[in-house]
Amino acid sequence: MLRLSKAAHIDKPWRIHAIASDFRVEDVWALPTPGGPDDFPRLVRQFADSNPVDTSRVVRALFAIRWTLGEAFGWDRPDSGVGTRVRTLRDRLPADLLAAPPGPDLRMIPFKSVYLIDDEWVSEYANRTVHALLHIGWVPDEVSGGYRGQLAILVKPNGVFGAAYLAAIAPVRRLIVYPSMIRMLGREWRSDDR
Incomplete structure (x- = not known):
């Protein structure tokens, strides 16, 4: 697994x-x-159906802690999500993207699909800390000569607390959660090839 520069997305x-x-x-x-x-x-089907919470005991424990804290502090209440605290990104779509089927929602984490086209899929989630976008793209792989997926997370923190929260959990996301999730995705991808 390889973390890329932001320029790889931008x-x-x-x-x-x-x-x-x-x-x-x-x-x-x-x-x-x-x-x-x-x-x-x-890739879209596999990602939508995957369960990143079950990638390891550590990740499962981290998600359990996060959801417990979210419940205790009200971070994830229905009035803090997409369509309540923030408008859905679908409200910004041009006519061609709005007319296309949005793609699948993620089954195991509460991201809702915004749009799906030939090489790009976007889902969104919001709570009291952040409005987050999960962007999956299909890009040429210069090493193999084929193609591969690319994951980007885009965020709009909710105020000073949201920015501080994102900064505080960044090491956990980058060192534990994403690597574990990406390893699981790779294993599932290879097993589907058989």
């Missing part, structure tokens, strides 16, 4: 740039999902 001609210019790129990762030009729908 320099691509993604449609999300025009829609979410007020979000900042938090993390970018290369996904271990080698494939051909037509394999993006497979």
Whole structure:
């Protein structure tokens, strides 16, 4: 697994740039999902159906702690999410993206799909700390000559507390959660090839 520079996302001609210019790129990762030009729908299905919480005992414990704290402090109440505290990104979509099917919602974590096109899928989530976008793209792989997935997380923190919260959990996300999730995704991708 390979964490990439923010430029790996910013320099691509993604449609999300025009829609979410007020979000900042938090993390970018290369996904271990080698494939051909037509394999993006497979990645979208696999990612939507995966359960990142069950990647390891440590990640499961971290998610349990996070959801417990969220419940105790009211971070995840229904009035703090998309459509209540923040407007859905779908309200910003141009007509062609709005007319297209939005794609699948994630099954195990509460991200809702915004749009899905041939090489780009965006889902969103909001709570009292942040409005977050999960961007999955399908990019040429210069090493293999094929294609692979690329994950970017874009965020708009909710005030000073949201920015401090994101900064505080960044090491946990980058050192434990994302690597574990990406390893699981790679294992599932390889097992699907058999």
